[in-house]
Amino acid sequence: MEIEAPATVFDEGADIPSQFQRAAKDRRNEIAYVFNGRRVTWGEIRAGVNRVANALLALGAGKGSRVAVLSRNSIGYVQAYFGALAAGACAVPLPTMANAPALLAMLKDSSPSVLFLSREFAPVLPREAVEEIPSLLPNGKVGLDFEDPEWQSFERWTRGASESPPKVAIQPADEFHIIYSSGTTGVPKGILHTHGNRFAFVENFNPIFALPGMVNIISTPFYSHTTMVTWLPSMCSATRTVLMDKFDAREFLRLCEAERVTLAMLVPVQYERILRVENLERYDLSSFLMKYSTSAPLHPDTKRRILDKIPGELVEFYGLTEGGVGTVLVASQFRDKLDSVGHPVPGCEIKIIDEDGRELPRGETGEIVGRNAVMMKAYNNREEETRKLLWFDAQGRAFVRSGDMGRMDEDGFVYVSGRKRDMILSGGFNVFAVDLENELLKHEAVLEAAVIGVPSDEWGETPVAFVVVEPGTTETPESIRQWVNLRLGKLQRIHRVEFRDELPKNQIGKILKNELKNEWNQKKLRESGGT
Secondary structure (H helix, E strand, O other), X not given: OOOXXXXXXXXXXXXXXXXXXXXXXHOOOOEEXXXXXXXXXXXXXXXXXXXXXXXHHHHOOOOOOEEEEEOOXXXXXXXXXXXXXXXXXXXXXXXXXXXXXHHHXXXXXXXXXXXXXXXXXXXXXXXXXXXXXXXXXXXXXXXXXXXXXXXXXXXXXXXXXXXXXXXXXXXXXXXXXXXXXXXXXXXXXXXXXXXXXXXXXXXXXXXXXXXXXXXEEEOOOOXXXXXXXXXXXXXXHOOEEEEOOOOOHHHHHHHHHHHOOOEEEEOHHHHHHHHOOOOHHHOOOOOOOEEEEOOOOOOHHHHHHHHHHOOOEEEEEEEOOOOOOEEEEEHHHOHHHXXXXXXXXXXXXXXXXXXXXXXXXXXXXXXEEEEOOOOOOEEOOOHHHHHHHEEEOOOOOEEXXXXXXXXXXXXXXXXXXXXXXXXXXXXXXXXXXXXXXXXXXXXXXXXXXXEXXXXXXXXXXXXXXXXXXXXXXXXXXXXXXXXXXXXXXXXXXXXXXXEOOOOOEOOOOOEOHHHHHHXXXXXXXXXXXXX
């Protein structure tokens, strides 16, 4: 089953790979990437991309093929990814935090003809595992930064390939990439986007990247849709990019100051780490024009601190890798709406529906659904899962279910109450974990908080909080529980607070509540004498 998104068309040669080719050629002598002390020109990037594309085509890995990459951010990654697109193939960026069985399942699901791999992750995919991927071509195993008897080196594999752009006609319906979620366990769904989806996506950001003197910084992994928000437009406009292979708050600030960065996409946990850097004010961040945030709602107080302490505008996006739902909040312009995620982006239609699929009026809480031109084509090889994702309005138009509960106010601003699956049914009433987390975060000793619902004989479910506190605090779990419960409604009160040194997260900072739930269930099972 394929999702029928609003039609996206583009003229011949307007696709993303073609936009990159023109922009990189025009700026071939300018710096494209700053990475680990190395400065690479657009001419070098373009030549590398085209060598990869032509090498892929020589193997027969063009249109209809998939090309996977498993690596941290690197220059080779940039060239492999965009080389695949230039060849007309579908890119498959694999999550580096996934375990070996999950990675193998993703590779079997996506059926790549070629796999680019970095040395760091070679032990995760030993020879016997790679042999289980029947789709790989005989010369389709490429080491981005190594060579051994089983893997060709990137340099050798591309040696002799033409540096001229291949003549490949890209159509809106052609596959662009498959993005897998970044959890550490299980087999995530592959989210398949087309060139039409991604063209519509980039068009929204082109005006920003067209501004003179823009310098982008990327500190989130290339396999994340979060990164695509600034990476794809920067490649289409040949905007200089400072690239980090992993995030460190002080190094991020140093690079922003040294390279006069104007634009950054960060996730909430990164903002929190930056705001906790001692002597933050000593870093010269005056070059910043804009800071983006996505992947999870920012706490209103965090937004205020960012506005007060870091120069430049703060723009928060709320959306899904699957597309459909998209909102934007320009924080400084709507200080009275900082507890919202903004209003729908142009071209996005958002509705709130109840459990029976009926549209709710403004002000009422239900599931957030949306429709726009950047909706995915489908979950790869999962027709039933794709069908379950959709809600259809009275006109038969497909909307994507977000899985988030929320409401829209009279001004059209959207407020997210939390994941539908995280909603706690206590005493017959719906309790939203995010409301309890936001209240906990108001305590001066609390750095991070996650609330889950656990079984209760009396209430059905009851909230339990896991918190990370300031080092050296004199607070106890019980003192924080009593403090927060005085500020919560009777039906919201937290049953137990537990301290943690850290909360389980994926690589872009999303808290993995399933791990907390599994830990709790295992503990209760042991206490009851089970195994």
